[in-house]
Amino acid sequence: MAISGLRLLLFLLLRSFTSLPVQAAARGGSNSSGTDEKYGSFLRSLLEDMPRITEELTHGYMSNLELEIAARSIGSRCPNISRLYSIGKSVNGFALLVIEISDKPGQKEAEPAFKFIGNVHGDEPVGREVLINLANWLCDNYLKDPLATNIVENMHLHILPTMNPDGFALRRRGNANNVDLNRDFPDQFFPINDEINYRQPETRAIMKWVKQEHFTASASLHGGALVANYPWDGSRDQSKQYYGSPDDKTFRYMASVYSQSHYNMSLSKEFKGGITNGAFWYPIYGGMQDWNYIHGGCFELTLEISDAKWPKAAELPVIWEHNRMSMLNLAASLVKTGVHGRIYASDTGHPIPGLLMIKGIDSEVSLFRQH
Numbered sequence: 001m002a003i004s005g006l007r008l009l010l011f012l013l014l015r016s017f018t019s020l021p022v023q024a025a026a027r028g029g030s031n032s033s034g035t036d037e038k039y040g041s042f043l044r045s046l047l048e049d050m051p052r053i054t055e056e057l058t059h060g061y062m063s064n065l066e067l068e069i070a071a072r073s074i075g076s077r078c079p080n081i082s083r084l085y086s087i088g089k090s091v092n093g094f095a096l097l098v099i100e101i102s103d104k105p106g107q108k109e110a111e112p113a114f115k116f117i118g119n120v121h122g123d124e125p126v127g128r129e130v131l132i133n134l135a136n137w138l139c140d141n142y143l144k145d146p147l148a149t150n151i152v153e154n155m156h157l158h159i160l161p162t163m164n165p166d167g168f169a170l171r172r173r174g175n176a177n178n179v180d181l182n183r184d185f186p187d188q189f190f191p192i193n194d195e196i197n198y199r200q201p202e203t204r205a206i207m208k209w210v211k212q213e214h215f216t217a218s219a220s221l222h223g224g225a226l227v228a229n230y231p232w233d234g235s236r237d238q239s240k241q242y243y244g245s246p247d248d249k250t251f252r253y254m255a256s257v258y259s260q261s262h263y264n265m266s267l268s269k270e271f272k273g274g275i276t277n278g279a280f281w282y283p284i285y286g287g288m289q290d291w292n293y294i295h296g297g298c299f300e301l302t303l304e305i306s307d308a309k310w311p312k313a314a315e316l317p318v319i320w321e322h323n324r325m326s327m328l329n330l331a332a333s334l335v336k337t338g339v340h341g342r343i344y345a346s347d348t349g350h351p352i353p354g355l356l357m358i359k360g361i362d363s364e365v366s367l368f369r370q371h
């Protein structure tokens with residue numbers, strides 16, 4: 001009896017240990033935006049427990065240079081529906097390159113804009129690969145596939161395959177200064193990151209970009225779990241609880257579009273329907289998602305798209321297939337739902353800035369930079 005009791009205890013302990021790295025691996029289990037030393041010692045040992053990224057494991061993944069070449073080749077293959085631009089540089093000087101896909105790239109139109117960001121964490125490289133696939137697929141299928149054509153013609157899609165090229169090159173989560181970029185944004189509940197000049201160059205590049213472009217919605221791609229995560233990521237009192245934003249219904253809808261279009265995300269045993277509120281899963285502070293919603297009026301999801309943070313490259317084509325319809329349907333949902341349009345001044349007939357409020361929803365979306 002005693003032995004089986006011990007066994008049960010050991011089993012439970014093992015289970016709780018094996019379920020934790022998923023959290024630590026994905027959005028991260030700590031509010032720290034600093035170096036590894038700032039993680040609790042418990043968490044640090046979990047991080048060290050993770051499989052090392054061996055040379056063999058990196059084989060088949062694009063290097064930063066190869067990624068840039070791939071992005072440029074999309075530009076030359078589909079010049080009339082794409083544009084390549086940089087939003088800044090990483091600590092070590094890699095350009096943060098964005099591929100814009102639209103029939104009028106670079107022009108401001110009364111159409112929704114969506115952004116995808118990959119590789120926020122250097123050791124979660126699946127996003128950068130599938131985003132290059134997505135751009136290539138749209139380039140190849142415009143005027144052949146109705147969904148591709150719809151996206152190209154009715155919205156502007158901005159794709160940043162890697163936000164953290166230095167972390168990728170170093171095979172680690174943080175950037176070259178070893179800061180977790182998904183803890184580096186100003187936070188609504190704690191003033192930890194309020195000093196803008198102390199933000200990392202990658203973080204500042206995103207903040208400037210979001211203020212410049214008027215994104216309707218976005219998603220960042222992570223690895224280490226299989227779930228579509230939506231705001232809020234943090235709760236006011238740091239407790240683990242469902243903490244919904246004013247637009248909770250819309251966010252749940254968007255997350256469900258992703259999970260239901262995915263090969264098997266919605267079948268998750270851990271997350272009902274394959275979606276979760278961030279704070280309900282575990283609260284984080286300084287994340288990119290909440291900042292986008294509050295400061296950019298941009299509805300951002302955090303997508304965990306593969307159980308393994310760094311799977312063998314041979315698995316990438318399957319992961320891309322499993323996520324392809326999700327990515328397309330999520331982007332296209334902006335065209336198929338919601339209210340679209342411009343507000344014009346009655347006297348001059350010119351578009352004017354304004355605020356959009358919906359009765360019953362305690363948030364407002366500012367309509368700025370309309371030309």
Ligand SMILES: *[C@@H]1O[C@H](CO)[C@@H](O)[C@H](O)[C@H]1NC(C)=O
Pocket residue numbers: 031032040190192238285
């Ligand atoms: C972050 O966590 C530390 C303990 O690990 C705690 O003392 C601190 O108050 C937390 N800060 C925020 C902003 O949650």
Ligand SMILES: *[C@@H]1O[C@H](CO)[C@@H](O)[C@H](O)[C@H]1NC(C)=O
Pocket residue numbers: 080081103143
């Ligand atoms: C882009 O070029 C293709 C042919 O290469 C053409 O069929 C298509 O109409 C062009 N699209 C736009 C938006 O100009």
Ligand SMILES: *[C@@H]1O[C@H](CO)[C@@H](O)[C@H](O)[C@H]1NC(C)=O
Pocket residue numbers: 226264265267268269307
């Ligand atoms: C989804 O499919 C992948 C690949 O076949 C598998 O590894 C994973 O366990 C599946 N997840 C769920 C929730 O069914």
